[in-house]
Amino acid sequence: MSRLAPYLQYLPAFEATARLGGVRHAAEELNLSPSAISLQLKKLSDATGIVLFQKSGRNVALTEAGKDFSQAVAISLGQLDTATRASRKITSGGQPASLLVSVPTALGIAWLTAVIVDFAETHGIANLTINEAITAAEVDWENNDLAVVYDNPPFPGKYWRSLSEVRLCAVCSPTLFPRLDLRNRDRKLSSVALLHEDDGGEWAKWSIAARIGLDGNTRVRVNSVAQAVASAVQGRGVALVSDVLTRNYLSEGRLIQPFATTINAAREYYIVCQIDRASDPVLRVLADRVVEHMRPGRDQNT
Template sequence: MALPPLHAFKVFESVARLGSLSSAAVELHVTTGAVSQQLKALQASLDVELFSKHGRQLVLTPSGRRLQERVAKAMGEIAEAVGELHGTHAHREVTEITLSTPPFEGTEWLVSPLLRFMAESNSVKVTVVTAPNMAQVDWKRADIAVVYGAPPWPGYWWRLLHGIGMIPVCSPSFLGGPLAIHSAEDLAKHRLLHEDDGSQWKKWLAESGLKRTGFRDVHFEDFGLVLQAARDGFGVALSDEVVSARDLREGKLVCPLPSSVPATFNYYIVCTENMRERPEIRAFIDSLLKIVDKSV
């Protein structure tokens, strides 16, 4: 019989080790739905139940436990082989690249894959600097930039790194009591927090069938302050389930309403046209696109 894709076994091993779909999704930098689909496909392909559910915890069946032991061993051997290869080629010339990113508050989804790349790469040394937006990127220092904004940017090459779907997020205290949010109309009880000119909230409200009038709003120049104000119960912000994954997972933020709209601004990887022609820059960009993973 044909073997299922190797990635399916990687997803299975992560779920088996961590005991939940959501934890595996965070580790693999994909959505919980993507993890669930991979598991269902693997079980269907093998025609074997690998997990049973005990409350919220996923527990391996005897068949799942036997498979997990073999898969974990195989993954360990692959990691060891890759490590040996890196050691063999340690003499390779190291390429130094300076990457500009937005402040990491609000870009936690980028931090883990970027740090993993920096730790595992023996051929690329990455220096990270920060700039809030495209206008403030110091191109005398930066070779490449991750930018939160909207093209076009004349004279530059860009590629979508992470497309955002905006959902309301707020303090868990807004799930009950007199300020509880059960419908879009309940947002009138709260301040609407934003870092743009308010157009994103206007778009979200319009999609929900509401007009912008009658809603209070507060503007911050920094998206990190928007999220902190939402955590502290100062109002309701628009964020993304990946951008705010840690806050949502830890219960610092909740999503009271499921409606999502495409963001006006997204995260792009950007460099000058001339820089894009350098082979080492193209290779780094391709690596960054892969490790961030477009399925997030």
């Protein structure tokens, strides 16, 4: 077995001095005397063979070699801190005591929240927190272990895994179907409201693909796709939304898809986490569970 580097005990003193720019400040933070900090820095320099600091007035400044070493130390100590905090979550049974997951609101309402809750119950996770965010940039990574996002990579500093491409389909309540007068040669959706969350660009693309005119429609722009789906279920219009969101509603008969035409969405679903958490066994199992439920044709109630 390889021996640990003999200078590891001096790294906190070095990190604090490098970050704070002075021995006295480092001593105050670590509750040590300035002479003790100076001695540790000397021993670290002797052990590594690196000249770490040079005098800068009454303080010290990193040498070029010291700057490189400081970056490596900061990364290593950060990884150790992350690993320590993760380990504290582990219960005596070998499962995490808590789990924090971020999901897009509409997908959570449709079925994902139920999947995560079931996962937590199955794995004995006592404290589950489900937060909301759509894109990776909106996720609070200080308070989430894992996130499912509707976005496009790259996600700098993160590990990500594709869950599903997204196809957009027009859906409505069965009660609205009689109002869709499509018998004429110039097929139009002029008698119903079109529900959308963007500027209407996706409806325009769908219209061209389906060869259905959209002139004279009432346009209803909502703040979230969850509102669009809810309004469609309530018979208030036709929504152009993800097939991933509508599977349950379609299988239950609460929504119908009156047109076969679908188009590619501008974004896809990804599962994202911090790079140093990518090999976490619990997060990997949860990711596999979500991927399984994302499979086309999967009944999300099973």
